[in-house]
Amino acid sequence: MRIIGTATVLAVLWLLMSGLYKPLILAFGAASVALVVFIVRRMDAVDGDQVQVALRPIAFVSYIFWLLVEIAKANWAVTKVILSPGMPIRQHLFSVPCTQRTDLAQVIYANSITLTPGTLTVETDLGYFLVHALAYSPDDIDALADMDARVSAVETAEVA
Numbered sequence: 001m002r003i004i005g006t007a008t009v010l011a012v013l014w015l016l017m018s019g020l021y022k023p024l025i026l027a028f029g030a031a032s033v034a035l036v037v038f039i040v041r042r043m044d045a046v047d048g049d050q051v052q053v054a055l056r057p058i059a060f061v062s063y064i065f066w067l068l069v070e071i072a073k074a075n076w077a078v079t080k081v082i083l084s085p086g087m088p089i090r091q092h093l094f095s096v097p098c099t100q101r102t103d104l105a106q107v108i109y110a111n112s113i114t115l116t117p118g119t120l121t122v123e124t125d126l127g128y129f130l131v132h133a134l135a136y137s138p139d140d141i142d143a144l145a146d147m148d149a150r151v152s153a154v155e156t157a158e159v160a
Helices: 002-020 023-046 059-085 102-114 139-154
Strands: 093-098 120-126 129-133
Touching: 002 023, 059 102, 059 139, 093 139, 102 120, 102 129, 102 139
Parallel strands: none
Antiparallel strands: 093 129, 120 129
């Protein structure tokens, strides 16, 4: 089932990103998907390491929409900083605790921080992330704590 899901996701991404539906291009896409699925299957056989997906789908979709709004707000804030004559840049490195139980949820949280303009997850460690902010304000800690709580809420109660 996992192989079929992987192949389906890859094929849909190929079709959406290529935008071309000519037979030769579709054949290249099918060959690429087959090659990637073959490599992934071999990698799973060698190391046996698989990502456990312990996310609530509806909560995750809700989180994605919330994240898109936050990205838009952060874009506006960074644009104001860049376009202002004085360029009030206050770069700052600070650590942010992370409360996620699974590796996948920690990756979602770290990538959400990095996707938000003006912030970048620089380093991860057990229980916290090191974050760089372009225009730091004390409110950033609260905003990231809210993001942390939202990502943690997306996880299921039981972790396999």
